[in-house]
Amino acid sequence: MTSPATTSTSRWARGVVLPVAAVLAVMVFALNSSGYVVTVIGFAAIYAIFVTGLNFFMGYTGQASFGQNAFAALGGYGSAILSGNYYWDPLLALVVSMAFAGVVAAIVGYPTLKLRGHYLAMATFALGLITYEISIEWTGLTSGYMGISGIPPLGVGRYELGTEKQMLVALTAFLLLGVWISTRLRDSRFGRALRAIAGSEPAAQALGINVARYKLMAFVVAALYASCAGSLFAHFVGFISPEVFGGAMVIQSFTMLFLGGIGTTWGPVIGALMVLMLPEFLRGLKELQDVVYSCVLVMILIFAPKGLAGLVALIPTRRAPAAPRPAEAK
Amino acid sequence: MSASPPPLIEARDLAASYGRVQALKPTSLSVAEGELVTVLGPNGAGKSTMLRAMMRLTSASGRVLFRGRDITGLSTHDRAKEGIILVMEGRGLFSQMTVRENLVLGAYTLTGDETVDGRLDGVFRLFPRLKERYEQVAGSLSGGEQQMLAVGRAIMAKPKLLMLDEPSLGLAPRVASEILETLGELNRQGLGILLVEQKAPQALRLAQRVYVLSLGGIVAELPASEIKSHHDLSRYYLH
Numbered sequence: 001m002t003s004p005a006t007t008s009t010s011r012w013a014r015g016v017v018l019p020v021a022a023v024l025a026v027m028v029f030a031l032n033s034s035g036y037v038v039t040v041i042g043f044a045a046i047y048a049i050f051v052t053g054l055n056f057f058m059g060y061t062g063q064a065s066f067g068q069n070a071f072a073a074l075g076g077y078g079s080a081i082l083s084g085n086y087y088w089d090p091l092l093a094l095v096v097s098m099a100f101a102g103v104v105a106a107i108v109g110y111p112t113l114k115l116r117g118h119y120l121a122m123a124t125f126a127l128g129l130i131t132y133e134i135s136i137e138w139t140g141l142t143s144g145y146m147g148i149s150g151i152p153p154l155g156v157g158r159y160e161l162g163t164e165k166q167m168l169v170a171l172t173a174f175l176l177l178g179v180w181i182s183t184r185l186r187d188s189r190f191g192r193a194l195r196a197i198a199g200s201e202p203a204a205q206a207l208g209i210n211v212a213r214y215k216l217m218a219f220v221v222a223a224l225y226a227s228c229a230g231s232l233f234a235h236f237v238g239f240i241s242p243e244v245f246g247g248a249m250v251i252q253s254f255t256m257l258f259l260g261g262i263g264t265t266w267g268p269v270i271g272a273l274m275v276l277m278l279p280e281f282l283r284g285l286k287e288l289q290d291v292v293y294s295c296v297l298v299m300i301l302i303f304a305p306k307g308l309a310g311l312v313a314l315i316p317t318r319r320a321p322a323a324p325r326p327a328e329a330k
Numbered sequence: 331m332s333a334s335p336p337p338l339i340e341a342r343d344l345a346a347s348y349g350r351v352q353a354l355k356p357t358s359l360s361v362a363e364g365e366l367v368t369v370l371g372p373n374g375a376g377k378s379t380m381l382r383a384m385m386r387l388t389s390a391s392g393r394v395l396f397r398g399r400d401i402t403g404l405s406t407h408d409r410a411k412e413g414i415i416l417v418m419e420g421r422g423l424f425s426q427m428t429v430r431e432n433l434v435l436g437a438y439t440l441t442g443d444e445t446v447d448g449r450l451d452g453v454f455r456l457f458p459r460l461k462e463r464y465e466q467v468a469g470s471l472s473g474g475e476q477q478m479l480a481v482g483r484a485i486m487a488k489p490k491l492l493m494l495d496e497p498s499l500g501l502a503p504r505v506a507s508e509i510l511e512t513l514g515e516l517n518r519q520g521l522g523i524l525l526v527e528q529k530a531p532q533a534l535r536l537a538q539r540v541y542v543l544s545l546g547g548i549v550a551e552l553p554a555s556e557i558k559s560h561h562d563l564s565r566y567y568l569h
Contacts (some may be wrong), residue, residue, distance in 0.1 A: 024387065189438075196424055196435050202387050203422035208410035208439035 012156050019266045020176065026273065027172045029166050037280075045171040049178045050249075050289050051256045051268035053225020059263035060186055061218040062198025063113075064120055066250050067127035071223040073135055073245035074101040075230030080148040080240050081141065090154045094231040101124045105223030106216065113215045128250060137240040147241025154235045165184040167236050174232060175269065178225060183265050185221065194218050198263075259300055261307025270308045274300075336398030337450030338363045338522040339384070339414065339491050344374075344392035346383045350454035353379040355547040356392060361491065361524050366517040368554065369526045377526045378419050381495050381544070384524075385409055385416045396491075411439045417497060421480040425469030429460055432468050432479055436486030446486075453482040456512050474505030481509060485516070492516065493524045498533070501513045507532055 030041040054068050078097025082088040088096070112123045118185060135142045142148065154161045154170050161167045185191050193214050196204040205211050234240045260271020278296060282289045304311050337360035339373055346354040354376040371377050383390035386406045393402045396412055404412070424432055433453060437446045455462040457478040463471060477497055478562055481527045494513070498506035514536040517523050529535045534540060534554050542550040552560070 055562045098414060192431060192435055195427065195431075196438075199424035199426065200422055202406075203424070205387065206385060206410055206418060206422065207407035207435055207483075208407045210405075210407045239535065 015265065019269070023172065023176065023269060027168060030168055035164055038168050040276055040280055042164065042171055042275075042284065043233075044167050044272045045168070045175045045230050046236065046271035047253065047256060047276065048175050049232065050226050051253050051260070051272055052175075052178050052182050053222040053229070054253055054257055054263060055264075055268045056182055056185070056194075056225065057218050057222035058257065060191060060198060061194040063215060063217060063218070064117070065219070066121050067124035067126040067131075068128075068222060068226045068253065069128045069245045069247070069249040070131035071101045071105060071226035072230030072233070072249065073131045073242075074104060075118045075227030076240045076245060077142055077148070077230075078227070079136065079231035079234045080151045084148060084151045089156055090152055090235050090312070091156050093227065094154075094235070097135055097231050098227045101223050101230075102220050102225030105220045109216045109219040113212065113219060125250075128245075128247070128321035132242055132246055135245065142242070145241060147239055147244075148234075149239040151234045151238045151240065153238070154232075164236075171232060171236065174228070178228070179265065181271065182225075186265070190214070190217070194226070208283075228295055256296065259297060261309030264307065264309035267307045267309035268326040274308065335363065336395065337361060338365070338397060339381075340395040342393045342395070344383050344390055344394065346390040348379075353375050353541075353546055354383060354390070354490065357543075357546075357548050359541055359548065359551075363557035364517070364520045364522055365539065366513070366523040366525065366537050367539045367541065368530070368537035369524065369541045369543055370528070370530075370534075372528060373528075375543040376546040377528075377543055378495050379546075381416060381493050381524070383525060384493065385414065395463050410487065413488070415484045415487045415492055417480045417484045417492070417494040417547070419495040419499070421476050423468045423476055423480055423483070424466075426467065428465050428467055429463045429471070429479055430465060430481050433460070433486050434508065436483030437488075439487055449486045453485055456485065456515070457482050474501050474509070477501060477505070477509055478560055481512065489521065491522045491524065493526075495526050496528060497525070498527065498530055506530075510536060515538050 025042060027045075030038050050068070050072060054065065057063055057065050057068075075094070075097045078100055079090065079093045082093035082096060083090045095267075103168055108127060111250075112127070113120065115123050136144050138144075152160065161170055193204065193209045195208065196209055197211055197214060201211050203262060230240075230245065231245065256271030256275045258271070259274055260269065261267025275297075279289065279293055282292050282296075285292055300308065340358075342358050343356040344354065344358070345352065345356045357376075359367070359369070359380075359382060369377055369380070379388055379561040380460055382388040383392075384394055386394075386404070386409060393400060395401065396409075396414065399407060401412065424435065427435070433450060434446060437449050440446065440449065459475055460482050463475060468476065471479060481494070481497065484494075492513075497509055497513070501509070510530070510532045513523055513525065517536065525533055525537065534557060537554040540550075540554050540557055541548050542551055550560070
């Protein structure tokens with residue numbers, strides 16, 4: 001008979017050790033590869049952070065947001081302007097930009113989150129469009145379509161991550177930290193409340209959960225992740241322009257979220273790696289590349305509707321009898 | 331001479347509409363401390379709307395007083411924090427979460443792990459089957475077990491008033507009886523209960539008072555013991 005402790009260890013191995021090991025393996029592979037592979041996997045890590053935040057709002061809380069790119073833009077431009085024009089430490093610029101994005105999310109989210117369903121989706125979509133237009137039109141600050149170049153890489157004080165491979169190590173650390181925080185939040189009282197809201201808003205309210213406040217908090221958390229991803233992009237590439245944070249970012253992040261597994265811990269990471277790396281594996285197919293790529297995505301969504309992370313749940317495990325509560329186990 | 335204590339909950343001229351359709355005409359009712367009151371009525375009588383209006387899950391006119399204090403302006407979650415807990419029609423469980431997670435969420439307004447553990451023990455005494463299903467996903471439970479979980483989750487909140495919307499709906503008579511017996515036990519411990527049912531002889535046996543709701547309005551209010559003497563009511567609701 002399997003003891004609860006064994007089951008818990010097995011869950012820990014499957015839910016933490018294996019995914020972390022897989023992420024580290026991909027990163028080690030990248031570090032031993034060419035600069036191009038490093039760039040692709042670096043983008044995947046940045047997107048994984050962005051989508052982890054999106055997953056918090058959409059997967060755990062059950063809300064729709066098509067405007068998270070707005071907060072990525074705030075992070076990206078914030079970091080670019082503060083570290084490029086005003087010579088702030090990139091890390092400080094990243095943190096301040098995140099704080100600014102969080103405040104903006106709270107101000108904008110307060111009225112917006114009173115909407116539901118399609119109306120909320122459209123309102124958040126408008127948020128992304130407005131930010132996009134501002135980044136084009138406010139040329140004095142953003143240089144419009146020309147974008148901002150010469151953004152310094154991440155670093156603190158005199159120490160600077162001078163190479164892409166060093167940056168990739170930092171991105172991996174940011175990603176694992178982001179996933180860890182997301183998991184801790186999900187398993188907290190706050191996270192349980194969000195999942196209750198996703199289950200049924202009236203039922204959550206009837207249990208004493210302040211639904212409006214928690215939805216706003218989840219929106220702010222997602223904005224912090226998006227801003228962090230935007231800042232990391234700016235420091236990783238050294239250049240940003242409005243297109244980087246345009247509608248394509250929204251579509252791509254949605255694809256990653258659903259493909260990887262919405263509402264799962266590692267789905268965003270798997271989705272980001274899959275969506276960005278698959279085209280590279282299919283490059284040899286030349287003109288058929290896009291067709292095969294699309295077919296693979298559609299097949300995954302048909303045969304793994306809960307995403308690739310959801311397939312892990314299908315792996316049979318020995319099930320323990322009803323586990324006693326910690327108090328009983330004492 | 332001391333004044334009589336205010337009712338546990340009192341609705342005054344509570345009315346609600348869905349668009350142009352008035353689902354609940356101005357209705358007044360009350361539940362005293364430690365009282366079990368049953369609201370009976372056929373489908374579409376406005377029973378669920380009345381409970382939702384009392385919980386402010388539906389916008390309504392009129393006033394709601396809790397232990398004499400006007401709580402009309404309080405939001406749903408603040409009413410829950412006051413100790414007014416509603417077991418919704420359809421149970422309102424979080425089907426993707428486990429029994430444990432559902433129960434812990436029930437204690438959301440309480441603080442401190444010890445309190446939660448203590449409440450869990452109380453729930454398991456009432457519904458031992460929930461303990462056996464502790465790590466099982468709520469959506470995979472049988473209908474009866476789901477209803478036990480819904481009631482158990484409500485009890486986790488340490489309610490002062492428990493409102494239930496047709497808890498026996500769709501359940502086998504034996505399971506429904508088990509759940510209603512538990513409600514009776516809770517009431518004997520001093521918990522005020524407002525129980526809405528369509529047709530439930532057992533609910534009437536447990537109740538001290540009965541309201542009969544029809545076409546969105548209360549058509550009768552009487553002690554439960556007197557319902558037998560009302561031929562029409564007893565024919566419809568006791569058989």
